[in-house]
Amino acid sequence: MIVWIFFTVIVILIIAAKSIKIVRPWQKGLIERLGKYRRTAGSGLTTIIPFIENIKLTDMREQVVDVPPQAVITKDNVAVEVDAVIYHEITDPIKVNYNVVDFLVATTKLAQTNLRNVIGDMSLDDSLTSRETINAKLRDILDLATDKWGTKITRVEIQRIEPP
Known part of the structure; x- marks a missing residue:
């Protein structure tokens, strides 16, 4: 029982860590869901659905x-x-x-x-x-x-x- 609780907590922590992304002030994040463009994220923290969404960071500086x-x-x-x-x-x-x-x-x-x-x-x-x-x-x-x-x-x- 304790092993299952420990395993569940670890899985939840991994999913939570994968779902939060940081977009720097000089970047824009293009979020794709299953390979298709979904939305653009500005600077700051942004959340994605792990394993389904992907973020491409684009440097906006000269x-x-x-x-x-x-x-x-x-x-x-x-x-x-x-x-x-x-x-x-x-x-x-x-x-x-x-x-x-x-x-x-x-x-x-x-x-x-x-x-x-x-x-x-x-x-x-x-x-x-x-x-x-x-x-x-x-x-x-x-x-x-x-x-x-x-x-x-x-x-x-x-x-x-x-x-x-």
Whole structure:
């Protein structure tokens, strides 16, 4: 009899511990019931039904994506190596989690493609002297493209442009 009471108390404690989740002030929690989105939890304590509901935590702070260095050919057929950094913040955690498989990879690939396009339309001299123009063009293009993913591109910074 005592063993059953002890076992029951342990099971109740485990279920209670699994049902309370903490969402930090910089996070949003997406609660899924049996794999389907159910609701969004703000910061603080939130309860879920253990083993039936799951919580996905999404960081809402500004984040940095490093675009790896890549070779780009300018308008005057000169190969340069370009390195950039993207700053973004998530505006809609539902879209980020459900509209794109891997947001960071998708953003990096999109930035690489558009970086080649923007610098490919400029001469070597223009690309070396007008970084602010390149940054602004890239930010506008990426922000427009990533809007449907639930994120806002806040800044794009070209770190270096190295001619041969």
